[in-house]
Amino acid sequence: MIEVDIEGSAGNLPIRATFRSDSGVTALFGHSGAGKSTITKMIAGLLRPERGRIAINGETLFDTGKGMDQPVRMRRIGHVFQEARLFPHLTVKSNLAFARWAGRTIDRTRFDQVVELLGIESLLSRRPGTLSGGERQRVAIGRALLSSPRALVMDEPLASLDQGRKAEILPFLDRLCHEAKIPILYVSHALEEVARLADTLVVISRGETVACGPTAEIMTRLDLGAATGRHEAGSVLVGRVSAMDSHWSLSTIDVEGHEIEVPATGIEPGTEVRLRVRARDVSLALADVPGLSxxxxxxxxxxxxxxxTGPYAEILCRIGEQPLRVRLTRASVSDLGLAPGGQALALIKTIAIDRREIIGSGSA
Known part of the structure; x- marks a missing residue:
């Protein structure tokens, strides 16, 4: 659990952050310069808020009302930055063991668990200069985990990686987020990362919290366009793999009793998954249309x-209890006579759901 209610400033940017997350991964999302990293520095004790309270798992780290301000070392916040910041003269194994030199004990079983979790056993004897960007970030995450953190802050950990390296490390982040068993604060301005990893989404704009709640609900809020951006806006649907068709290389996902076909996932039937569907990839029809691909x-x-005004309209729909965001032209909305309370069919191309946007719970 993470509880934050703070006010302060960084340069000319005022900070007013208030949010609470009960478990799992909490994403701080916003445009560059919104104040996300400043807030995490305040949580870690690297910057001091002017007033407020910060608590993790029920333990208060900062409270101006009670005169409490734990030093950085006592807060035990593990940090992973855009750059891996590994010691170039040490092997991967020695980099991972750095917590021991900082005065903390590393349990051998825990060491082995972290190495297996991040898939870095084959890298232990190598030096950082011989690793890819994705490999270096996995080692940096491992070092942070082995410092026995109370919580883990991941500050734009994929921002410096190209798409290939991001694809390499995202499956390991998926698994980490499910298995770390500590609160994770994930900072990003990439909506696809947030949709894939986060349970709770906190939207930050100009240093202020403008929304906080379950990721699927916040992503479909129509009033947050300026803060979240419209081009990549969409929805996260939760379903369960119900069938696989090896002949056509398709998987069927049950969402609220309705079937969605997606590119074959390799995820076993019965597994819960999340699908990211972009608003621009959904069309609406008033009735079923024969002869449609x-x-x-x-x-x-x-x-x-x-x-x-402008050419587009944003529409919030529901599939059962789950929200689905749709972007159409205002002309189409008018031609179809769409209005709140009305019924329609949402049309989603199978190829519009990228294989990388299908995430199974606990998948590696």
């Missing part, structure tokens, strides 16, 4: 439609 056709209820 789009195979995913899900009945939805229209809940809200934005009223704005």
């Amino acid at each position: 789009i195979r995913n056709r899900l009945p939805v209820t229209i809940e809200a439609i934005t009223s704005e």
Whole structure:
């Protein structure tokens, strides 16, 4: 559990952050310069807020009302930055064991668990200069985990990596987020990372918390366009793999009793998964259309439609209890007579759901 209610400043940027996350991965999301990293530095004790309270798992780290301000060392916040910051003259194994030199005991079983979790056993004898960017970040994460942290802060850990290296490390982050058993604060301005990893989403704009809640709900908020950006806006649907078709290389996902076909995932039937669906990849129809190549056709209820100028309208629909965000032209909304409370079919191309956007719980 992470509890934050602080005010302060960094240069000319005022900070007013208030959020609470009960478990799992909490993402701080916002544009560059929004104040995300400043907030994490305040949580870690590297910067001091002017007032407020910070607590992790029920233990208070900072409270101006009670005159409490634990030093950085006592807070035990593990940090992973954009750059791995490994010691170039040490092997991977020695970098991982650095916590021992900092006065902390490393349990051999724990060491082996972290090495296996991050898939770095084959790297132990190598030096950082011989590793890829993704490998270096995995080692940096391992070093942070072996420092016995109370919580882990990952500050834009993939920002310096190209798409290939991101694809290399994301499966390990998936597994880490499910198995670390400590609160993780994940800082990013990449919505695809947040959708894939986070349980709770905190949106930061100009140093202030503008929204906080379950990732699937916050991503579909129509009033957060300025803070989250429109181009990559979308939804996270939670379902369960119900079947695999090896002939056509497709998997079927059950979402609220309705079937969605996606590129074959390799995830076993019965496994819960999350699907990221971009708003721009969804169309709406008033009735089923024969002779159409789009195979995913899900009945939805229209809940809200934005009223704005420009060519586009944002529409919030529901598939059962789950929100689905749709972007259409305002002309289409008018032609179809769409309105809150109305019924429609959501049309989603199978190929629009990237294989990388399908995440199984606990998958590696």
